[in-house]
Amino acid sequence: xxxxxxxxxxxxxxxxxxxxxxxxxxxxxxxxxxxxxxxxxxxxxxxxxxxxxxxxxxxxxxxxxxxxxxxxxxxxxxxxxxxxxxxxxxxxxxxxxxxxxxxxxxxxxxxxxxxxxxxxxxxxxxxxxxxxxxxxxxxxxxxxxxxxxxxxxxxxxxxxxxxxxxxxxxxxxxxxxxxxxxxxxxxxxxxxxxxxxxxxxxxxxxxxxxxxxxxxxxxxxxxxxxxxxxxxxxxxxxxxxxxxxxxxxxxxxxxxxxxxxxxxxxxxxxxxxxxxxxxxxxxxxxxxx
Numbered sequence: 001x002x003x004x005x006x007x008x009x010x011x012x013x014x015x016x017x018x019x020x021x022x023x024x025x026x027x028x029x030x031x032x033x034x035x036x037x038x039x040x041x042x043x044x045x046x047x048x049x050x051x052x053x054x055x056x057x058x059x060x061x062x063x064x065x066x067x068x069x070x071x072x073x074x075x076x077x078x079x080x081x082x083x084x085x086x087x088x089x090x091x092x093x094x095x096x097x098x099x100x101x102x103x104x105x106x107x108x109x110x111x112x113x114x115x116x117x118x119x120x121x122x123x124x125x126x127x128x129x130x131x132x133x134x135x136x137x138x139x140x141x142x143x144x145x146x147x148x149x150x151x152x153x154x155x156x157x158x159x160x161x162x163x164x165x166x167x168x169x170x171x172x173x174x175x176x177x178x179x180x181x182x183x184x185x186x187x188x189x190x191x192x193x194x195x196x197x198x199x200x201x202x203x204x205x206x207x208x209x210x211x212x213x214x215x216x217x218x219x220x221x222x223x224x225x226x227x228x229x230x231x232x233x234x235x236x237x238x239x240x241x242x243x244x245x246x247x248x249x250x251x252x253x254x255x256x257x258x259x260x261x262x263x264x265x266x267x268x269x270x271x272x273x274x275x276x277x278x279x280x281x282x283x284x285x286x287x288x289x
Contacts, residue, residue: 007189037086037144048164048213049092053082054134055151056099056126061269062152067101069151070108071273074280078154078267083114085157089164093117095141097134099126128182129235132242141221151212154265154276162257166215169254171206172264180266181240182209183247196240208240209259210266221251240266 009173059068069079076084086094094116098105104120109118121137123129135148145166163170169191182205186192195205205255214222225242265276 012265027172048147048156049090049181050142050144050146051086051091051094052135052138052142052146052148053094053096053151054131054149055105056097056102056123056134057131057151058100058126058157059152061267062267062273063270067098067105067151068267070104072266073265073267073273074277074282077108078151079108080112081154081157082149083109083112083116085155086116086158086199087114088157089160091116091164093119093149095119095121095138095146097121097123097137099123121243125235127205132226132229132237132239133235136223136230139223139226143208143216145215146219148212148214152267153264154267154280155209155211155259156262157172159257159259159262159264160211163211163213164234166213167218167254168213168257170211170259171256172209172259174205174207178207181210181238182206183208183256189255191247191252191254191256194252196242196244206256209264212243212254213222215253218253221246 053069055067057068059071062071063067064071068079068150069082073081083094094109094113095124096105096109096118098120102120106120119141121141123134123137125133131150138229147160147163159170162168169183171183171185181194181196182207183191183195184193193205222242225245226239229237229242243252263279265272265279267273267276
């Protein structure tokens with residue numbers, strides 16, 4: 001179960017390690033379950049200039065036959081919007097986990113990198129694993145604080161500016177039509193609880209937008225827990241379950257960044273795509289088919 005790692009760089013970019021990653025299940029005796037009362041993480045905020053994009057899945061619910069990140073939203077693919085937002089906000093490096101029709105993504109970025117230093121990690125197990133496996137594949141390649149983002153998001157570029165500080169989480173007020181991971185936030189703006197799945201009860205928490213910035217200390221704790229789950233064969237989990245576990249133990253030092261004052265959309269279904277195209281419609285630009 002070895003991912004293939006490759007690199008495509010813009011002119012003048014420094015090379016980083018690449019090659020095959022040996023992936024083995026089990027035999028991780030050095031990793032132990034966290035203690036009952038783990039110490040709180042000590043983090044140091046940093047200026048983030050690297051992004052990690054999870055783009056290995058097939059996007060079956062959308063059903064358009066192409067990688068989800070190449071879906072057109074009012075004249076521009078999701079990936080093109082992301083690249084433009086990253087460049088506008090001063091990002092320098094993009095690491096992409098690819099799987100389904102990976103060459104299409106690479107071909108697109110060959111022509112639309114906008115000067116970003118782009119690296120690829122290829123998941124050969126994308127059909128039989130979940131996003132926890134994709135995130136785990138990046139464990140040895142993220143050596144600086146980074147932005148974690150999923151491939152089905154469109155948003156106003158200016159909203160990304162506040163995510164360039166490490167240990168931040170993009171959130172919005174939860175609304176009845178939404179689904180997915182939710183959080184509650186305390187009075188100081190820090191994440192108090194983290195839950196995967198649709199909430200129940202009269203008090204609705206806030207919706208995560210699946211954009212996170214991670215400091216290295218937070219990333220080291222995340223990868224330690226990813227190792228435990230992958231070693232146990234839990235490749236069908238969501239990586240958010242690791243965040244939820246950390247939050248429950250007081251080890252997720254993330255501050256909320258509110259996206260409510262701008263446009264954003266998560267595209268999972270044809271209905272989501274239609275709504276996103278209407279939300280981001282710009283006169284003079286043709287809609288995609």
